[in-house]
Amino acid sequence: MKAAVLKQYRKIEWIDVPEPLITPEQVLIKIKYTSICGSDQHIFNGDFHPRTKLPLIPGHEFNGEIVDVGQNITKHKKGDLVAVDPIIWCGKCPACKIGHYPACTSLKLVGIDLDGGFAEYIAVEEKMLYKTGNNIPANHAALIEILSIGFHACNRAGVAPQNTIAIWGAGKVGQSILQAARTRTASTIFMIDPVANRLNISFRSYPDVVTINPNETDPVDKIRELTNGKGVDIAFEAVGHARSIEGRHNPVRSCINAIRGAGTVCVLGLGDEPSSLIMKELIWKEARIIASRVSHGEFAETIRNLDAGKLKPEALISDVLPASEAQKGFELLENEPEKHLKILLEL
Numbered sequence: 520m521k522a523a524v525l526k527q528y529r530k531i532e533w534i535d536v537p538e539p540l541i542t543p544e545q546v547l548i549k550i551k552y553t554s555i556c557g558s559d560q561h562i563f564n565g566d567f568h569p570r571t572k573l574p575l576i577p578g579h580e581f582n583g584e585i586v587d588v589g590q591n592i593t594k595h596k597k598g599d600l601v602a603v604d605p606i607i608w609c610g611k612c613p614a615c616k617i618g619h620y621p622a623c624t625s626l627k628l629v630g631i632d633l634d635g636g637f638a639e640y641i642a643v644e645e646k647m648l649y650k651t652g653n654n655i656p657a658n659h660a661a662l663i664e665i666l667s668i669g670f671h672a673c674n675r676a677g678v679a680p681q682n683t684i685a686i687w688g689a690g691k692v693g694q695s696i697l698q699a700a701r702t703r704t705a706s707t708i709f710m711i712d713p714v715a716n717r718l719n720i721s722f723r724s725y726p727d728v729v730t731i732n733p734n735e736t737d738p739v740d741k742i743r744e745l746t747n748g749k750g751v752d753i754a755f756e757a758v759g760h761a762r763s764i765e766g767r768h769n770p771v772r773s774c775i776n777a778i779r780g781a782g783t784v785c786v787l788g789l790g791d792e793p794s795s796l797i798m799k800e801l802i803w804k805e806a807r808i809i810a811s812r813v814s815h816g817e818f819a820e821t822i823r824n825l826d827a828g829k830l831k832p833e834a835l836i837s838d839v840l841p842a843s844e845a846q847k848g849f850e851l852l853e854n855e856p857e858k859h860l861k862i863l864l865e866l
């Protein structure tokens with residue numbers, strides 16, 4: 520089969536590799552679409568070294584059709600359309616023992632710690648599969664993983680009807696949180712990002728969203744003004760690597776300043792820089808800061824909402840390339856980050 524293989528960092532090649540063999544517990548999937556994630560960009564650059572072992576077939580956001588099943592497979596058959604939850608947890612560490620798999624101390628992901636979905640075929644265990652059905656177009660089904668991260672964040676933060684929300688960062692993760700949050704609350708949602716194109720993507724999909732460019736407007740002031748001085752119930756930080764903006768606090772501190780008393784801040788951005796906080800700003804509000812990582816079974820909720828037409832997956836897709844052009848996809852994301860959001864690779 521053909522696969523896009525990372526043979527050395529920053530060089531991904533479309534080459535022949537052996538087709539995977541299935542164990543009795545696995546199915547063979549013919550992949551239809553696979554999506555380039557921010558983590559894939561880090562893998563491409565070698566930032567995850569030595570965790571990533573080269574040569575590696577990246578890709579943890581993909582979908583496809585089952586074309587072969589192992590002898591112990593009971594719930595799936597050839598022809599089923601599926602998405603794959605790429606998370607592999609150990610089942611033995613303290614977090615796993617209480618069923619909190621995203622915090623597994625040796626969490627592994629398909630496409631990062633082992634070969635993934637930038638390939639024509641992949642063998643995966645049945646427990647990782649979610650049926651997607653005929654209602655969901657194949658290019659949308661490739662976004663179930665990233666959208667489920669938005670649902671997981673909403674579950675972690677406890678988004679409820681009537682909650683007002685602010686989302687710092689309108690990239691792939693921020694947009695996924697927006698889509699998930701809109702299935703739960705009809706109240707005001709603020710999107711904050713210095714990149715106008717990203718704010719436009721939110722606004723085009725959800726014209727009632729209030730977009731704020733922190734280069735032009737102080738987001739915390741604007742949020743206070745439009746919530747009658749109260750602040751929002753929940754603020755999400757999905758920025759990751761924040762560029763400092765004169766006159767503005769860092770995103771996490773801004774989130775704390777933007778919430779009401781006893782509100783919640785949920786952090787997801789995987790930045791490497793420290794965020795300086797004034798703890799009394801948190802304590803005065805007796806607020807909560809919680810973290811959200813990957814997802815925890817939210818594939819099912821995401822598929823239900825996609826099936827019901829309640830999400831806008833097309834808003835996330837900026838480009839579709841043949842998988843043989845994976846290298847080009849990474850270069851586009853690197854050279855023109857403001858123009859591209861999700862690049863899908865078609866197989």
Ligand SMILES: [Zn+2]
Binds near residue numbers: 557580665
């Ligand atoms: Zn991802």
Ligand SMILES: [Zn+2]
Binds near residue numbers: 609610612614622626
């Ligand atoms: Zn574990």
